[in-house]
Each structure stands twice: as C-alpha cells, then as structure tokens.
Amino acid sequence: MRASSIKRSLGVELTNSIKQSRVLLVGAGGIGCELLKNLVLTGFGEIHIIDLDTIDLSNLNRQFLFRHEHIKKPKALVAKEVAHRFQPSAKLEAYHANITDSQFSVDWFGSFNIVFNALDNLAARRHVNRMCLAAGVPLVESGTTGFNGQVQVIEKGKTECYDCNEKETPKSFPICTIRSNPTQPIHCIVWAKNYLIPELFGQSEDNPEELDTTEDADNAEEIEELRREAQALNEIRNSMGSDDFTRKVFEKVFRDDIERLRRVEDMWKERTRPDLLDYDKLQEESASVEPTVSITDQRVWTLAEDFVVFKDSADRLTRRLKEMQAKASSEDEAPVITFDKDDVDTLDFVTATANLRANIFHLEAKSKFDTKQMAGNIIPAIATTNAMTASLCVLQAFKVLQDNLANAKMVFLERSGARAINSDSLDPPKPNCPVCSVAQGRVSFDPERATLEDLVNVLREELGYSKEFSVIKGGNLIYDLDLNDQLSSKLSDMGITNWAFLTVVDEDDRDKDPRIDLQLVISATPELSEESKPVVLQSTPDIPRRPKPALIPPVEAAPVTNGTSVTGKRKREGEDGDGDETMTNGHIAKKVAGESSNGDDNDLIVLDDDDGAILIDD
Numbered sequence: 150m151r152a153s154s155i156k157r158s159l160g161v162e163l164t165n166s167i168k169q170s171r172v173l174l175v176g177a178g179g180i181g182c183e184l185l186k187n188l189v190l191t192g193f194g195e196i197h198i199i200d201l202d203t204i205d206l207s208n209l210n211r212q213f214l215f216r217h218e219h220i221k222k223p224k225a226l227v228a229k230e231v232a233h234r235f236q237p238s239a240k241l242e243a244y245h246a247n248i249t250d251s252q253f254s255v256d257w258f259g260s261f262n263i264v265f266n267a268l269d270n271l272a273a274r275r276h277v278n279r280m281c282l283a284a285g286v287p288l289v290e291s292g293t294t295g296f297n298g299q300v301q302v303i304e305k306g307k308t309e310c311y312d313c314n315e316k317e318t319p320k321s322f323p324i325c326t327i328r329s330n331p332t333q334p335i336h337c338i339v340w341a342k343n344y345l346i347p348e349l350f351g352q353s354e355d356n357p358e359e360l361d362t363t364e365d366a367d368n369a370e371e372i373e374e375l376r377r378e379a380q381a382l383n384e385i386r387n388s389m390g391s392d393d394f395t396r397k398v399f400e401k402v403f404r405d406d407i408e409r410l411r412r413v414e415d416m417w418k419e420r421t422r423p424d425l426l427d428y429d430k431l432q433e434e435s436a437s438v439e440p441t442v443s444i445t446d447q448r449v450w451t452l453a454e455d456f457v458v459f460k461d462s463a464d465r466l467t468r469r470l471k472e473m474q475a476k477a478s479s480e481d482e483a484p485v486i487t488f489d490k491d492d493v494d495t496l497d498f499v500t501a502t503a504n505l506r507a508n509i510f511h512l513e514a515k516s517k518f519d520t521k522q523m524a525g526n527i528i529p530a531i532a533t534t535n536a537m538t539a540s541l542c543v544l545q546a547f548k549v550l551q552d553n554l555a556n557a558k559m560v561f562l563e564r565s566g567a568r569a570i571n572s573d574s575l576d577p578p579k580p581n582c583p584v585c586s587v588a589q590g591r592v593s594f595d596p597e598r599a600t601l602e603d604l605v606n607v608l609r610e611e612l613g614y615s616k617e618f619s620v621i622k623g624g625n626l627i628y629d630l631d632l633n634d635q636l637s638s639k640l641s642d643m644g645i646t647n648w649a650f651l652t653v654v655d656e657d658d659r660d661k662d663p664r665i666d667l668q669l670v671i672s673a674t675p676e677l678s679e680e681s682k683p684v685v686l687q688s689t690p691d692i693p694r695r696p697k698p699a700l701i702p703p704v705e706a707a708p709v710t711n712g713t714s715v716t717g718k719r720k721r722e723g724e725d726g727d728g729d730e731t732m733t734n735g736h737i738a739k740k741v742a743g744e745s746s747n748g749d750d751n752d753l754i755v756l757d758d759d760d761g762a763i764l765i766d767d
C-alpha cells in the first residue's frame with residue numbers, strides 16, 4: 150500500500166507512531182508470515198523476527214513467504230529477506246533462535262513497543278507472556294485452529310494475561326479404553342502408535358502421555374493383565390528378523406489377546422464381542438494384493454489390503470531397526486523407531502494395524518490420510534484463517550499504539566456462528582493469577598559470589614519479609630524456614646542463571662495480612678565490584694497485601710487507561726437484539742448482504758475502524 154493511502158486511512162498521528170515503533174514478531178509460521186507482510190506494508194519502522202525452525206515442504210501451502218528453494222533454510226532469515234523486498238526502507242532484524250533462550254532478556258523485550266506472538270505451543274506463549282509482563286511491554290497474542298482464530302491484547306495490570314485462564318491440556322485416554330475396550334477409531338490409532346510401535350520397535354513406555362494409567366480398584370486387575378500381555382509381546386520382539394516374526398505379532402495381538410478379552414463376560418453385555426482375525430485366511434484372501442497399495446492414501450483400504458500393508462511395513466521397520474542396531478556401537482543407547490506422522494513406514498504400520506483392530510471391534514476403518522491427521526494431532530491449518538487473524542492483530546496493535554486500550558478487544562474468528570468475526574471486551578487481570586497478579590521486583594547478583602543466603606538477607610532486610618516466606622524456582626521450592634540447608638550454596642550452582650524468575654511467597658498467617666506473591670527477575674552482573682553486596686536490589690517494589698477473600702474486587706470493576714473501564718460481556722450470535730453491529734466503541738462490524746441474501750457464505754464483513762473501512766471477504 151502506498152504511504153499516502155495509509156496516512157489517509159489511519160491518520161497522521163497513528164501513521165507516525167507506526168513508523169516510529171519497534172516491534173517483535175515471535176514465530177514466522179502460518180500467522181507469522183502473514184503478520185510480517187502486514188507489518189511491513191503498514192509501515193512499522195523496525196521489526197525483529199524470531200523463529201527457531203527451518204522451512205519444511207509442508208509449510209509452503211500457507212507460509213507464503215517461503216518457496217521450494219528455501220526448504221531447510223531458517224524461517225526467520227528467509228522471512229526477513231523476502232518481506233524486505235516489499236518495503237526496502239523497513240528495518241528488519243532476524244534471529245534463528247529459540248525465544249526462551251536467556252540471551253532474550255527482560256531488558257531486550259523491554260526495548261520493543263509491542264510484541265506479537267505467532268506461536269504454536271503453550272510453553273513458548275507462556276514464556277513470552279511472562280517476559281512481556283516483566284518488561285511492561287504490550288503483547289498481541291494470537292492463534293488459530295482450523296477455521297477458528299483468536300487475538301488477545303495483553304497489558305500488565307490492565308488486562309488479563311495469557312495465564313489468567315487455564316488452558317486445555319492435550320487429551321489423554323484411559324489405558325483400558327485403548328488396550329481393552331476401544332469404542333472409536335482414534336482409540337485404535339492411539340493403540341497402534343503409543344503401544345504397538347513402542348513395544349515392537351521402540352522403548353516400551355509404561356506411561357506414555359496419551360495414556361491415562363490412573364489405577365482404581367475396578368481396573369487394577371485388568372491393568373495387571375495388560376502388563377503381562379505387553380511382556381509377552383516383548384518376548385516376540387526377540388524373534389524380530391525371523392521368517393515368522395510378523396505372524397507371531399499378528400497372532401498375538403489380533404487373535405490371542407482378543408481371545409482373552411472375549412472371555413471377560415462383563416465387557417460384552419452392552420456391545421458386540423470382538424472378532425478374531427485369522428492369519429492364514431487373510432494370507433489367502435490377500436494373494437493378489439500388492440504392497441504398493443500403501444501409496445493409496447485417500448481411500449480406506451480393505452481388510453486384505455490392511456493385512457498386506459501390515460506385513461510389508463513391519464518388514465520395512467524390522468530392516469531399518471536391524472540396520473540401526475548393526476551401526477550402533479555398544480556404548481550407544483539401543484536404537485529405537487518412534488512414530489512420526491511424516492515417516493511413511495511408521496504411518497503405514499499405524500494405519501494398517503489400527504484398521505485391523507478397528508475391524509475386530511466393529512469400528513470404522515480410516516484412510517491413511519485421515520490416520521495421519523488423527524495420529525499427528527493435526528488440525529488442518531487454513532491460510533485464510535491465518536491471514537484474517539494476522540490482520541486482526543494489526544488492528545488491535547493500532548489501539549495499543551493509540552493508547553486506546555479501552556477499545557482494544559479479544560477478537561474471535563468463528564465459522565459456525567452467524568458472524569465470522571466476534572469480539573469481547575478485555576477483562577482486567579484475574580486477582581488470583583499466579584503470573585500477572587504478583588508484585589514484580591528486580592535484583593542483580595554476582596554469579597561468582599552470591600549465595601542463597603545473600604538473597605534471603607536482601608528479602609528480609611531490604612524488603613521486610615518476616616521469617617515465614619518461601620522462594621520458588623520453576624515450580625520447585627528452593628527455600629523456606631524448614632528447607633534452609635542450601636543457604637550457603639551459590640545461586641549459580643542452584644541453576645539460577647541470568648534472567649531467571651523466582652517467586653517469593655509470603656507464608657505469614659492470614660491474620661498477619663500476608664503480602665501478594667513477589668516475582669523476582671534475577672540478572673547476573675559479574676561486574677558488581679568486590680565491595681558491593683553480591684545480591685543487589687535494583688528497585689524497591691511495592692508489594693501490596695493479599696486481598697481478603699471477601700474483598701477481592703469483582704472482576705468487572707477493574708480500571709484501565711484513560712479512566713474507562715474495560716468491561717462488558719462477549720457478544721455472540723443471538724445475544725444482542727440488533728444483529729448487525731457486534732464490535733462496540735468505534736469498531737463496528739456490520740454484516741452487509743453479499744451475493745446471497747440469506748446471510749450465508751458470500752457475506753462481507755465491513756470493519757469500520759474510525760479512520761477508514763476495511764472489507765473482509767468472509
């Protein structure tokens with residue numbers, strides 16, 4: 150877009166602050182590529198891009214800055230190079246690195262006006278959230294899954310942070326469902342991927358994360374039986390490479406184990422008993438099937454085809470493992486093969502064995518393509534969702550730059566509702582959030598000299614903590630009144646390195662009005678002179694008293710900038726009477742009929758953003 154059009158659309162003041170701002174973009178994947186293009190074309194003066202990954206073939210369908218010749222090159226560097234051509238005057242800086250590295254300190258984060266998260270995992274998002282809170286830098290957090298997208302503006306002390314609300318943890322399945330009583334195709338896929346492959350070709354895992362092994366009285370006996378089954382399979386593993394290896398595996402898992410299950414009367418009162426599979430019969434039925442059928446990935450294979458792919462992929466994996474074992478020296482750890490959705494041998498094996506098992510339990514078989522999605526927990530990434538989400542990030546960033554947080558929103562993209570774009574007012578920080586509703590302090594320490602005792606003394610003498618307090622590092626208690634045996638240890642020997650975060654919890658009784666938790670950012674300053682103390686308080690933080698339960702202010706009432714409170718409920722389909730206007734306060738989203746008058750797929754969204762209208766094709 151020409152600079153003059155931007156100025157006309159956004160106004161002189163905002164255009165200037167955009168030009169003068171220095172922003173950080175974390176992640177140059179699906180959202181990141183779109184966002185970088187938007188930032189460059191909107192005229193952001195200085196953009197730093199960080200991504201730890203290299204470009205993969207599977208990124209090219211949506212990460213449009215990347216081409217075939219870029220495969221294996223660092224995403225951040227290529228993104229910088231390509232985006233630079235859109236706007237040669239833009240100042241771009243790229244880092245092929247992990248954002249959690251200690252070189253990216255609180256001070257470094259603090260050097261940006263806005264940070265944009267375009268990440269794909271919880272750990273990195275949490276880290277950036279914490280760093281931005283510590284540095285006092287606004288964060289525009291975003292994410293997409295399939296057709297859904299979300300953008301959230303986070304500002305310390307003014308809005309909820311990323312951790313104010315609990316996040317869903319990945320789904321796990323009870324072990325008995327996976328091993329004894331599958332009721333959905335996914336249960337068979339998880340069985341093949343997390344039980345059969347590790348038992349045969351990998352390190353047998355007693356408790357892989359997708360299996361919930363919580364034992365209760367009801368299933369303890371069954372779990373014991375399953376352990377015996379796994380042991381027997383492990384013995385079969387020793388015959389790997391012999392002619393009858395695949396037959397032994399087959400007859401164990403698709404006949405003998407099922408035979409045992411069929412005898413557990415209670416299990417089959419409400420559902421059809423599982424069937425047994427016969428190796429010789431399938432051998433006969435599949436005489437004309439070629440192993441190359443495994444290339445067919447969109448169609449569900451027949452049982453005979455599953456059988457052939459099972460044998461063929463088991464042979465391929467056996468050969469591979471034998472080769473790996475032959476190459477490994479005796480000191481190396483025993484080589485293993487683990488499931489990887491992009492490793493065709495393991496994917497073929499999982500598809501075929503999951504389908505054989507699905508047939509036994511009268512469940513639907515899945516194509517190789519579907520199995521890949523399900524086994525790899527893949528939710529298809531949709532370029533349009535990423536593009537729309539990235540554009541919403543920029544619109545929210547405008548509010549941040551204008552210091553107009555009252556009008557910033559949590560924005561949602563949805564396919565199912567009447568509107569593609571919905572928004573919600575930003576809530577104030579949750580008073581009990583362990584990440585943002587804490588006081589913040591900074592100390593520097595001399596890594597050569599500083600001990601835990603030096604730190605404890607600073608907390609007592611300079612911050613006035615009584616005896617009853619504890620110090621926590623990454624969820625581990627490192628000090629309290631009863632755990633004081635490490636007082637003489639050097640902080641650096643305790644894993645407290647530059648830019649570590651510690652939490653100090655006031656353990657005084659409730660009636661003594663304990664303080665809220667204190668988050669201490671520790672920076673190493675080796676140049677601290679011998680005369681100065683080994684631990685130095687950088688600033689004296691204000692550490693308020695913990696609100697009494699009844700006194701915790703209602704969430705709605707917390708204030709934000711310019712005296713306006715950020716309140717209100719999320720408006721959704723059917724919740725407001727007038728239907729057509731969803732985003733309040735200067736952001737008016739109107740639905741206007743497109744080609745189809747029934748408000749379906751061809752509708753346009755008009756985002757009216759104070760200084761100009763933007764059309765978004767739904």
Ligand SMILES: Nc1ncnc2c1ncn2[C@@H]1O[C@H](COP(=O)(O)OP(=O)(O)OP(=O)(O)O)[C@@H](O)[C@H]1O
Pocket residue numbers: 175176177178179180181199200201202207208224246247248249267268269270273530
């Ligand atoms: N700790 C981190 N530091 C830097 N970059 C990160 C970190 N964690 C994730 N990323 C990057 O964030 C980006 C997220 O993009 P996206 O969700 O499109 O994922 P992807 O890996 O490119 O694609 P997919 O997972 O769908 O194959 C990735 O490029 C990834 O490398």
Ligand SMILES: [Zn+2]
Pocket residue numbers: 309310311312313314578579582583584585586
């Ligand atoms: Zn929070």
